[in-house]
Amino acid sequence: MEYVDFLAPLHTSTQRNYLERVAEHDKAACAAVAKQFGRDYWDGDRRHGYGGYTYDGRWAPIAKALIEHYGLREGSRVLDVGCGKAHLLYELQVAAPGIEIRGLDVSPYAIEHAKEEVRPFLDEGNARDLPYEDNSFDLVISLNTLHNLTIDGLASALTEIERVTRTNSYLVVESYRSEKEKANLLYWQLTCECFFTPEEWVWLYGHFGYSGDYSFIYFE
Numbered sequence: 001m002e003y004v005d006f007l008a009p010l011h012t013s014t015q016r017n018y019l020e021r022v023a024e025h026d027k028a029a030c031a032a033v034a035k036q037f038g039r040d041y042w043d044g045d046r047r048h049g050y051g052g053y054t055y056d057g058r059w060a061p062i063a064k065a066l067i068e069h070y071g072l073r074e075g076s077r078v079l080d081v082g083c084g085k086a087h088l089l090y091e092l093q094v095a096a097p098g099i100e101i102r103g104l105d106v107s108p109y110a111i112e113h114a115k116e117e118v119r120p121f122l123d124e125g126n127a128r129d130l131p132y133e134d135n136s137f138d139l140v141i142s143l144n145t146l147h148n149l150t151i152d153g154l155a156s157a158l159t160e161i162e163r164v165t166r167t168n169s170y171l172v173v174e175s176y177r178s179e180k181e182k183a184n185l186l187y188w189q190l191t192c193e194c195f196f197t198p199e200e201w202v203w204l205y206g207h208f209g210y211s212g213d214y215s216f217i218y219f220e
Helices: 008-012 018-023 027-034 039-043 060-070 087-095 108-112 151-164 179-188 198-207
Strands: 077-081 100-105 122-124 137-143 165-174 213-217
Touching: 008 060, 008 213, 018 027, 018 179, 027 039, 039 108, 060 087, 060 137, 060 165, 077 087, 077 151, 087 100, 100 108, 108 122, 137 151, 151 165, 151 198, 198 213
Parallel strands: 077 100, 077 137, 100 122, 137 165, 165 213
Antiparallel strands: none
């Protein structure tokens, strides 16, 4: 396993009011709505999720970095577990013509509202049971998704990602390095089920047999 951070510039570019989310709204009610992963989560009020997740090109630099780092080229097969509206998959396809993309997400709304160019390559499903053959992808990515699973689901998802990966994999989850970051994470998150330090995440990866790359996002 190797720590490789592709997401920090994108994550830190967003301003967040942590206290507003818990002080001005019923956080528990908002989380219950968010966990349906429907319109309210993706394109509804900010208190329920993204507050509007539209394509704006922000994933293009990350796509280029992934292509360069993992040597993706024509014929490479890439899977995004928890792809959402698949903006990153679209950018990968644009930046590396000829690669074969696949995306999976638990949200039918996200898939239905994904970019038209990539929608035919998206599947509705759960990370705990990937509907793909063994060793079938050159790169499997999962960004800001696996922390939404309970620990038993996390174990299954890591096993499944390892199973379908032929060469490389890359995971990003939410984590915390201090009490301040832990509080901010608890204030901000709506769908997270697993709350671990980086050291705990790395231990879990090894325990469940995951051998790919990883990084974390923090709420500073």
